[in-house]
Amino acid sequence: MENKAKIVMDNVRKVYTGHDGKETLALDGVNLTIEENEFICVVGPSGCGKTTLLNIIAGLETATSGEIRLDGEPIIGPGNDRGVVFQQYALFPWLTVRQNIEFGMAYLEKEEIRDGKTRVRRYTRQEKKETAEKYMKMVDLADFANAYPKELSGGMKQRVAIARGYAIAPQVMLMDEPFGALDAQTRAQLQEDLLKTWQQEKRTCFFITHDVEEAVLLSTRCVIMSARPGRVKEIISIDLPYPRNQATKLLPEFNVYKNQIWEKVYQEYLEFRK
Numbered sequence: 001m002e003n004k005a006k007i008v009m010d011n012v013r014k015v016y017t018g019h020d021g022k023e024t025l026a027l028d029g030v031n032l033t034i035e036e037n038e039f040i041c042v043v044g045p046s047g048c049g050k051t052t053l054l055n056i057i058a059g060l061e062t063a064t065s066g067e068i069r070l071d072g073e074p075i076i077g078p079g080n081d082r083g084v085v086f087q088q089y090a091l092f093p094w095l096t097v098r099q100n101i102e103f104g105m106a107y108l109e110k111e112e113i114r115d116g117k118t119r120v121r122r123y124t125r126q127e128k129k130e131t132a133e134k135y136m137k138m139v140d141l142a143d144f145a146n147a148y149p150k151e152l153s154g155g156m157k158q159r160v161a162i163a164r165g166y167a168i169a170p171q172v173m174l175m176d177e178p179f180g181a182l183d184a185q186t187r188a189q190l191q192e193d194l195l196k197t198w199q200q201e202k203r204t205c206f207f208i209t210h211d212v213e214e215a216v217l218l219s220t221r222c223v224i225m226s227a228r229p230g231r232v233k234e235i236i237s238i239d240l241p242y243p244r245n246q247a248t249k250l251l252p253e254f255n256v257y258k259n260q261i262w263e264k265v266y267q268e269y270l271e272f273r274k
């Protein structure tokens, strides 16, 4: 039912016009409904339009035709209800780790009941500080709170971007290969943190990854996109038990899902190379 769904993508089409006037059909009629509290992972060959789709949900780009609705309302621009972790960490080089995370919260508002009335107010400095600290700890960067991005490794920068996304506590998390550049141990740790956070808070997640194993571990449903122009090729429900952690990968069903999805993505890749 549409009014219960969190995000509805309705025949989303995107045509880019390049600098030479050449047109690229990036998305061709994407239809997908995401229910509240779902964890959707999106996989598909490089260039199939995953980032484009995420940017349209984020309100950073517009669809050429079709629309995306969030809680029934068409998306017309960015908003605090959606937190984004970009494919390439977009940090401000002149701000420290702590300031980068707090910056995201600058316009955050909070509802508060005072004298029986609901009021909306901005986060206080103290609230921003505490929230930043909580998520810096989560991504293991508390000791680097006052460092600048240029003093951090690639993986550390990505962890700052992740903390900044979490800190605004959005209803929807949009994550574009957030763990792609991390070492295997940090990646495993952050996957578990993300699973734990999702199980506690059940925010709707839209998570792009190239790593099929990661998609199976994290998602409630895995969306396989076709090669360009991107469409939803198939959706696979991942019925693995919770709580999930690295040990979940040892379950026989885990491998069944992994092989099934891998094969379909590989088929699309071969199709694209033809």
Ligand SMILES: Nc1ncnc2c1ncn2[C@@H]1O[C@H](COP(=O)(O)OP(=O)(O)OP(=O)(O)O)[C@@H](O)[C@H]1O
Residues within 6 Å of the ligand: 016, 017, 018, 024, 025, 026, 045, 046, 047, 048, 049, 050, 051, 052, 053, 087, 228
């Ligand atoms: N600003 C742009 N101008 C012109 N073409 C673009 C633009 N952004 C993306 N495209 C094209 O749209 C298609 C989809 O790109 P997109 O970045 O969404 O793919 P992707 O699935 O995220 O790929 P990857 O897995 O490599 O990140 C590509 O063919 C790309 O060249």
Ligand SMILES: [Mg+2]
Residues within 6 Å of the ligand: 050, 051, 052, 087, 176
């Ligand atoms: Mg991309």
